[in-house]
Amino acid sequence: MNKSNKARIIDSPILDEILNEISPLEMERTKNRMQISARIDDLIKSTGESKTNFAKKHKKKPSEISRWVSGTQNFTIDVLTEISFLLGVELSELLQCDSKEKKELIGYQAPLVIGNIGASFPSPFNRAVSVYTGNMEDILSN
Amino acid sequence: MELSLFDTFILEHRDSFKDEIKEISSRISQIGKTTGARENFFKPEGDSKFRNRYGDLIYALYDTKKSKLRLYCIRLSNVVVILGGGGHKPKSIQKWQDDEKLSEKVNEIMRYASCISKQIDEGDLYWSEDKCKLRGNFRKFDYE
Numbered sequence: 001m002n003k004s005n006k007a008r009i010i011d012s013p014i015l016d017e018i019l020n021e022i023s024p025l026e027m028e029r030t031k032n033r034m035q036i037s038a039r040i041d042d043l044i045k046s047t048g049e050s051k052t053n054f055a056k057k058h059k060k061k062p063s064e065i066s067r068w069v070s071g072t073q074n075f076t077i078d079v080l081t082e083i084s085f086l087l088g089v090e091l092s093e094l095l096q097c098d099s100k101e102k103k104e105l106i107g108y109q110a111p112l113v114i115g116n117i118g119a120s121f122p123s124p125f126n127r128a129v130s131v132y133t134g135n136m137e138d139i140l141s142n
Numbered sequence: 143m144e145l146s147l148f149d150t151f152i153l154e155h156r157d158s159f160k161d162e163i164k165e166i167s168s169r170i171s172q173i174g175k176t177t178g179a180r181e182n183f184f185k186p187e188g189d190s191k192f193r194n195r196y197g198d199l200i201y202a203l204y205d206t207k208k209s210k211l212r213l214y215c216i217r218l219s220n221v222v223v224i225l226g227g228g229g230h231k232p233k234s235i236q237k238w239q240d241d242e243k244l245s246e247k248v249n250e251i252m253r254y255a256s257c258i259s260k261q262i263d264e265g266d267l268y269w270s271e272d273k274c275k276l277r278g279n280f281r282k283f284d285y286e
């Protein structure tokens with residue numbers, strides 16, 4: 001039987017410092033960008049087409065579709081309107097990131113456990129996403 | 143103080159690329175709190191030799207339009223990501239292979255990913271029941 005060492009959770013004051021510099025408004029913007037991207041990604045998947053085919057069908061560059069779903073795009077109303085049009089849904093449906101269905105899709109909300117650095121972000125949800133940062137030996141020694 | 147690869151990445155770039163570091167950190171925070179590590183947030187990376195052998199494990203967090211900073215990671219699933227290091231990616235270069243420092247970072251993360259992958263296959267590392275943690279004792283060896 002394998003002998004395992006006890007896991008170590010280590011705080012990261014360096015990351016905490018950066019996160020403390022991010023205002024609640026900036027964080028909310030990031031959250032909304034990422035949730036809308038996730039929603040677009042889910043809606044494209046629900047068409048049964050790959051992103052490449054979806055791009056080809058609508059005469060878009062694949063890189064543009066990747067940007068839509070990357071969580072980095074600051075969408076304008078015009079772009080969102082175009083996306084909802086291409087997906088055949090109402091804009092309000094595209095923005096429905098907090099629907100019951102969506103919550104089931106995002107089934108992994110929770111404290112962000114950063115292995116090795118162990119920064120733990122409080123969350124109202126119960127499940128965990130682990131985002132580990134090296135040293136790998138420490139992260140994986142359980 | 144013991145530093146992780148990601149801590150080192152922050153320290154190396156927080157003065158020159160403060161906005162990018164904040165942006166990356168806020169996205170990582172949201173990945174942990176709301177969205178999970180969905181594949182669409184990550185761009186597949188690593189060289190073809192690595193990908194043929196181990197599949198898609200190495201990713202970079204997508205850059206914002208203005209960003210010149212790239213973070214590499216090992217994405218093991220929608221719920222587990224191991225953050226590595228990264229660096230400045232000037233818009234003048236197309237691939238990480240074109241930059242010595244970025245190549246060093248990608249090669250480093252590929253070495254770790256290959257070790258993890260092999261040790262999962264060999265049973266030295268295994269998933270916790272909820273599939274959210276890797277357990278076992280990690281041994282480091284070189285990726286050939």
